[in-house]
Structures are given as C-alpha cells and as structure tokens.
Amino acid sequence: MRILFIGTGDIGLPSLEWLLYTPKHKVVAVVTQPDKPAGRKLVLTPPQVKVRAQAAGIPVLQPEKIRHAVEELKAYDADVAVVVAYGQILPRSVLDVPKLACLNIHASLLPKYRGASPIQATIREGDAETGVTIMHMDEGLDTGDILLMDRVTIEPSDTGGTLHDKLALAAPASLEEALDLIASGPAPRKPQENDYATHCGKLKREDGRLDWTRSAVELERLIRAYNPWPGTFTLLPGSGEKPAPLKVHRAHVIPEAETCPAPGTIVNSDPKTGLIIATGSGLLALDEVQAEGGKKLPAGDFLRGKPLEVGTVLG
Structure with missing residues (x-):
C-alpha cells in the first residue's frame, strides 16, 4: 500500500x-x-x-x-x-x-x-x-x-x-x-x-520539582519517569543567596524506614554511606545527582566536592 x-x-x-x-x-x-x-x-x-x-x-x-x-x-x-x-x-x-x-x-x-x-x-x-x-x-x-x-x-x-x-x-x-x-x-x-x-498533558521543567511531602515510593517513580525529560530537581538552600537547583537522576527507596524529621530533611550526608532524604513517608537515597553547571555524579562523589550538613532541609 x-x-x-x-x-x-x-x-x-x-x-x-x-x-x-x-x-x-x-x-x-x-x-x-x-x-x-x-x-x-x-x-x-x-x-x-x-x-x-x-x-x-x-x-x-x-x-x-x-x-x-x-x-x-x-x-x-x-x-x-x-x-x-x-x-x-x-x-x-x-x-x-x-x-x-x-x-x-x-x-x-x-x-x-x-x-x-x-x-x-x-x-x-x-x-x-x-x-x-x-x-x-x-x-x-x-x-x-x-x-x-x-x-x-x-x-x-x-x-x-x-x-x-x-x-x-x-x-x-x-x-x-x-x-x-x-x-x-x-x-x-x-x-x-x-x-x-x-x-496526561505536555510536561514542563517545573513539573520535575520534587515535593518531599510525597512518599519515597512516589518520588522514586517520579525520578525514573522524568528521566531524561523533563528531569527532576530539588533546591539547595544558600546563605543569603538564591537557592541552587540540584538535579536528581537516580534514587532508591530505603525499605522499612521510619521517617521522623520533616520532609526534605537530609538525614545522612556522607561520601561513603550516601545522601539520604526524609520524605512524607519513608527515606529516599539519592544515587546520582548534578549541580547546576556541573557533571552528573554519584552522590558520594558529589558530597566530596560539596558537603551538605545533616539537618539541612531541601526545597
């Protein structure tokens, strides 16, 4: 035909x-x-x-x-x-x-x-x-x-x-x-x-902003769904500066975790053990991230160059 x-x-x-x-x-x-x-x-x-x-x-x-x-x-x-x-x-x-x-x-x-x-x-x-x-x-x-x-x-x-x-x-x-x-x-x-x-409508970059009040399971799915487009990100607080976006390329749920801190709180920040964030339900480990203007890195490598304090709340 x-x-x-x-x-x-x-x-x-x-x-x-x-x-x-x-x-x-x-x-x-x-x-x-x-x-x-x-x-x-x-x-x-x-x-x-x-x-x-x-x-x-x-x-x-x-x-x-x-x-x-x-x-x-x-x-x-x-x-x-x-x-x-x-x-x-x-x-x-x-x-x-x-x-x-x-x-x-x-x-x-x-x-x-x-x-x-x-x-x-x-x-x-x-x-x-x-x-x-x-x-x-x-x-x-x-x-x-x-x-x-x-x-x-x-x-x-x-x-x-x-x-x-x-x-x-x-x-x-x-x-x-x-x-x-x-x-x-x-x-x-x-x-x-x-x-x-x-x-399901056309996606925009802003749709990829992570809402830490959602559960770790939902956020992990969102990160996978929006990779590579539109991508997902969170905001790193700055001292008197505009918050800097941090792209999140891969993450995994920490099973059976009980979350105590407020959603978005960094509960672990160590180059050896990783970057772990409290969510609305459960904990989410960020496996691969990227700072604005930087390269995509494993979370441990990122923390070696830019340490983040436990207790910091991501936006």
Whole structure:
C-alpha cells in the first residue's frame, strides 16, 4: 500500500525504518514539524524523521499547520496515513486524505493516558505494564476506535527513556499487523471506553520539582519517569543567596524506614554511606545527582566536592 507517514518524535523512527524497508508498502511522503532551534546556541535542527526520510529519497513536507497542506497531501494518493508523535491534532480534512485509513500509533493502553506524556505517566503511576495501541484516528485527542493493542511489561528499573525505546521498538510489529488487517479489510474497530479515560498533558521543567511531602515510593517513580525529560530537581538552600537547583537522576527507596524529621530533611550526608532524604513517608537515597553547571555524579562523589550538613532541609 501507499503510505503517508506523519510524525516528528524519535519514537516513530523504528516504524518509519520498517516502512522504508518492507516490500509490502511504499512510503510516498513524510510530513513532520518545521526545523526548530536546539541547544545552547539555538542551532536550527531538523527532526530526525526528516533526516531519515531525506536519506531514503522520500519527499518531506513541513507545514506550520497541516490543514494548509491538504491539497498537497492529496497529490500523493496515499492508501493509509500512519501518524506517530506528530505534535498537532489532525482536522477532518487531513483525516480524509488517505483512501483506506488514518492510523495512529500511541504509546499506552488506551483509553488510559490519552495525551502528550503517556510514557512518563505510566511509570509515575506505578503501572506494571503499558503497550502500543494502533487506533483509527478521529478529530479528538486519542479518542479514536482501537484496531489492536500489544502489551509491554514495565520493569522496576525502567526510566522514561528506556521505556520510550522499548515501545518504539515494539511499534513496527504492531503496525505491520494493523496494516495487514487494513489490506485484508474490514479492519477491527473497538470503541474506547470513555468512562475509563485518563489524560496526561505536555510536561514542563517545573513539573520535575520534587515535593518531599510525597512518599519515597512516589518520588522514586517520579525520578525514573522524568528521566531524561523533563528531569527532576530539588533546591539547595544558600546563605543569603538564591537557592541552587540540584538535579536528581537516580534514587532508591530505603525499605522499612521510619521517617521522623520533616520532609526534605537530609538525614545522612556522607561520601561513603550516601545522601539520604526524609520524605512524607519513608527515606529516599539519592544515587546520582548534578549541580547546576556541573557533571552528573554519584552522590558520594558529589558530597566530596560539596558537603551538605545533616539537618539541612531541601526545597
């Protein structure tokens, strides 16, 4: 079949790669977001989806608003549009462009975690599994009928980054099955149970600020969920200075710990035994941290260079 690929995020790269190499289908064009400034020097940077498509000689479109490119999209005579992490809700005029279906690859078991950050949400909430959902798109936010779902186990060590990669690599097999069902037609359509829907919005850096009144278990999950984006941090108090952020990259719960000090209080600060913080319930050991402008370090190495006093309360 003739495939129009619409996506921007790196999670779609394995699916695009499979589409480019399978003899079953032909990618006729790729639609992605415009190049954007990136890094400290704000260098104009293309999405990796664009880079890969151009390397394969595939036409690339980058409209500011996809609704303005409908006539151009129609010219590619696509049978199916495959959409993954594009960054815009598609209007009806775009959904009607492909002849057979407009399919979305979503990184959760819908209707749970509709929205922009399902991977982080599922770790943050302590779920044991997530998965890839292929759905028929409608004009809502991840509300279309489900074609199929494939489940993926969440390991206790998974971060937002590792789970992103697992789901990205699982998606091509799901997509292949979905396109086979479309080709043999009519493909399954199971309406979502809207009463069970949950939503997760786009994350901001401030969402990663650690609230020490929460339990150690919740904070450990949050640290894993938001690694690498948006990251988590706390504030080190300064003597008459603006509090300095301390990024937290890894942590673990100290089991069966009874917390007495106020949440956020440093209860252990030793290069040999670690950096341990009181929470709303239990103790949390910070394993890997990073000072502003510094390198990512094991907590013991960080304390050798910047000792912190027991009893200090983190913000």
